[in-house]
Amino acid sequence: MRYFILFLLFGSLSAFGQTQKISHFSYGKSPQQILDLYTPNKDLKNLPVVILLHGGAWSMGGLEYTSKHAQDICNQGFIVANVDYRYVTDKISAKDLLDDIDKAVSYVSNLSGKYGYAKNGYHIVGISAGAHLSLLYGFTKKNMKSITALCAPSRLDSPEALEFMKNNGHLDIIEKLSGAKIEAKGTNSALIKISPFNNISNIPTILIHGNADNLVNVSQSQNLYAELKRKGVEAKLIIREGKGHDVGMNTPDTEIQNIKDITDWIVQHNK
Structure with missing residues (x-):
């Protein structure tokens, strides 16, 4: 059903000359190890390549969460791989999700010969849980x-994050993500990891956050931005006034601005 909906979307928008191509690929054996590749109908040689990761608390959602955003970015002249990944379980943790992303990136790189875009030097974009994975993957893989x-x-591991997870019944998800039991008191080294x-690490990073976010407090991005600057990493922080956890992506005017800020940042660093 997901692909049928995307097919209808592709067909209707192609008539207006917007989305040029949506190709579906499996980069692994799991049903969730899939990606949609969006490519403009033009010479792809020098176009930025974007790896896009959806949210869903590491335990829900899929490509449908970010299909419109993938298309919107593609419409600006970008190649976009909209990547799905496995959910956390007692046997699947953050390490495995990062491995999924790494396999997806390698798969996109291997497709470059067929489509004619760059083999490496990509950009990663994520929302919510996908943003966490984008940061963690980008900082640790450094590619x-x-x-x-x-x-x-x-x-x-911050006190406010732990308190929120406890109050909202998400501790089990975070424990699965970290692969360890969370202690009420202690350093929780698995969460730090x-x-x-x-x-x-020294990867140019832009953070966009709504100051009315009731799921992930804006302080998470504010504190990370301060630490990035302290460590001399090129960084930018954009606060969306009055916006919640969707960062305004469900409001047309703010979504347009978010897409512009995202693509401007990518173009600036596509060298």
């Missing part, structure tokens, strides 16, 4: 030209 993170959980805040 991205830039990172864009919208409403990112960035310091999972999977927190972007504790894994910063």
